[in-house]
Amino acid sequence: MTVKAAFVGSGGIASVHMKGMSQNKGFQVAACCDLMAERAKDFAQKWGIPRHYSDMDRMLETEDIDAVLVCTPNYAHMAPTIKALSQGLHVYCEKPMAMNVAEAQAMADAARNSKALLTIGHHQRFSPANMYIHKTQAAGDLGEVYFGRTVYRRRAGVPWWGAFHIKEKSGGGALIDIGVHVIDLALWLMGSPKPVRVVGQTYARMARQTDGQRPNQNPAKAGEFDVDDFASAYVKMDNGATLAIECSWNANQGPKAENRVELYGDRGGATTDPFAIYAARHGEFVNILPQFLPQIDAHAAATEHFRKAIEGEAEILVKPEETVNVQKILDGIYRSSTTGEEVVYS
Numbered sequence: 001m002t003v004k005a006a007f008v009g010s011g012g013i014a015s016v017h018m019k020g021m022s023q024n025k026g027f028q029v030a031a032c033c034d035l036m037a038e039r040a041k042d043f044a045q046k047w048g049i050p051r052h053y054s055d056m057d058r059m060l061e062t063e064d065i066d067a068v069l070v071c072t073p074n075y076a077h078m079a080p081t082i083k084a085l086s087q088g089l090h091v092y093c094e095k096p097m098a099m100n101v102a103e104a105q106a107m108a109d110a111a112r113n114s115k116a117l118l119t120i121g122h123h124q125r126f127s128p129a130n131m132y133i134h135k136t137q138a139a140g141d142l143g144e145v146y147f148g149r150t151v152y153r154r155r156a157g158v159p160w161w162g163a164f165h166i167k168e169k170s171g172g173g174a175l176i177d178i179g180v181h182v183i184d185l186a187l188w189l190m191g192s193p194k195p196v197r198v199v200g201q202t203y204a205r206m207a208r209q210t211d212g213q214r215p216n217q218n219p220a221k222a223g224e225f226d227v228d229d230f231a232s233a234y235v236k237m238d239n240g241a242t243l244a245i246e247c248s249w250n251a252n253q254g255p256k257a258e259n260r261v262e263l264y265g266d267r268g269g270a271t272t273d274p275f276a277i278y279a280a281r282h283g284e285f286v287n288i289l290p291q292f293l294p295q296i297d298a299h300a301a302a303t304e305h306f307r308k309a310i311e312g313e314a315e316i317l318v319k320p321e322e323t324v325n326v327q328k329i330l331d332g333i334y335r336s337s338t339t340g341e342e343v344v345y346s
Contacts, residue, residue, distance in 0.1 A: 002028045003307050006063055008056055008080045009071035010034035010043035011162070013094055013121075017069055018047045020300025026307045033059045056080055060087060067310060069303075070094060073163055074170045078103040085114040092306045094121045096180045096330065097323040099171035104327040108320035117309055119316050120323045122184040126301035128293040129275040133263070134189055136270065136277055143267025145190050146241050150182035153248040154257045156216040158207050158229060165207065165225045173227030175202060176330055178259075179247030184318075184326045185272070186243055186261045193237035194325050198332025199342045200233025206250040216250065233333045245333070 003026060007014050010032050021027045033053035034040035044052035053059040060083070067090035070080050078098050084091050091111075097120045098104040111118035124130060136142060157178075163169030164177060187193065207229040210219040230248040237243065260273040268279035277288040308314040332343035 001311055002026060003067055003310050004028050004030050004063075004065045005067045005069060006030055006059060006065045007032040007043070007049075007069050007071055008059075008084075009069075009073075009076070009094075010036075010040045010052075011071060014043060014069070014071040015046070016299050017071065017092075017303055018043075020297050021303055022047055024300070024304060024307070026304070026311075030065055031059050031063045056083070060084070060089075066090060067092065067306070074099055074176065075168070078107055081107050081118065082110040085110045085116050085118060088114065088116050090117045090306070090310050092119055092121060092303060095184070095323075096120075096171065096176050097320075097327055101324065101327050101331045104320075104324045108324050111320050117306075117316055118320050119306055119309070119318045120320070121299075121302060122181065122188075122318045122323070123298040123302040124181050124185045125188055125317060126296070126298045126305065127272075128296060130185060130189070130272055132290060132293065133270045133272065133275075133277065136268070137189055137191065137263070137265070141268055141279070142263060142265030142270065142277075145263050145265040147264040148186045148190050148241065148243045149245075149262040149264075150179070150186045150243065151246050151258045151260050151262075152178045152182045153246060153251045153253055154178075155253055155255055156214070156250055157257065158216055158218070158249045160216075160218045160221055165221060165227055167226045170227060172330065172334060173202075173204070173207075173231075174229050174247050174249040175231040175333060178249070179231060179245060180326060180330060182247070182259065182261055183243075183245060183329055184323065186263075187322065187325060187329075189261060189263055189270070189272075190237070190241060190243070191239075192322055192325070193239045193241055194345075195235050195329050195332065196238050196345050197236040197342055198233060198329055198336055198345075200231060200245070200333035200336045202228035202334065202337040203230040204228055205230065206252075214250070228337075231333055231337075233329070233336070235329055235332070245329075 037054040
């Protein structure tokens with residue numbers, strides 16, 4: 001069976017997915033749409049897609065497809081996802097799942113009420129190293145994982161293109177853009193606990209600077225920058241575990257971007273970068289490093305897994321209910337930062 005798919009949104013992340021899908025004989029991309037008609041046309045021409053549209057409704061009415069990939073800006077994730085699910089179409093929606101918990105829950109409910117599948121584009125789960133750590137944790141080799149730490153920081157990585165820096169369009173800044181990757185990964189590697197208490201703080205200290213001292217400044221857009229460029233938080237889970245979170249687009253740090261999850265269990269620990277598992281065996285400390293793990297395109301692996309799930313060959317790995325919990329952490333951090341108080345989930 002070939003899965004017939006269409007893209008909703010034809011920007012940069014759509015091309016990232018199309019790169020892998022164009023080499024996957026299990027997909028046939030029939031159409032794309034974008035509110036910017038020229039962008040949809042250019043995307044179709046670049047990738048050899050037969051038809052392009054500027055209206056999603058018209059595309060869905062016209063095309064005989066099985067699935068859609070929602071690659072729109074954050075504020076436009078919920079509506080096309082629910083619309084596609086209501087028509088029995090499987091949906092791969094880019095991260096973050098939504099702008100807030102209410103939207104994310106509405107999407108999860110729509111999936112539950114549909115015979116179609118919904119998954120979210122948390123591609124970091126699909127790297128062989130992260131899959132190995134998950135397998136190790138699931139087998140009990142780390143024991144009880146009682147603490148996790150996520151770090152995703154860049155020195156000069158503010159995405160000034162598009163609307164990443166405008167809250168009305170994106171829902172937030174560095175936290176919802178890159179922090180969401182490692183938060184999702186950490187929860188999954190910890191066994192998917194649910195957040196019950198969140199306290200955090202967000203900052204916008206660097207991106208608004210216009211003095212010319214920092215590279216990657218954009219004085220023309222600094223005045224409209226109303227999202228976070230740094231966030232830190234502490235989360236308590238329903239199983240008693242805790243998670244520390246740090247993320248930034250442009251921290252005063254060394255030149256190498258940091259992107260990792262750390263796990264601490266009572267029988268072992270792990271880090272995703274550098275990839276290693278730490279334990280004690282037979283009276284000695286040991287570092288476990290698999291001799292060979294393949295280098296893959298994790299985005300391509302994620303869409304291939306989506307295809308297999310549609311065909312009944314695999315169970316969806318990134319489940320809507322799990323990503324609602326990720327969204328609760330994001331919302332909790334933003335609310336805690338605004339109110340100065342801890343956010344509690346029942």
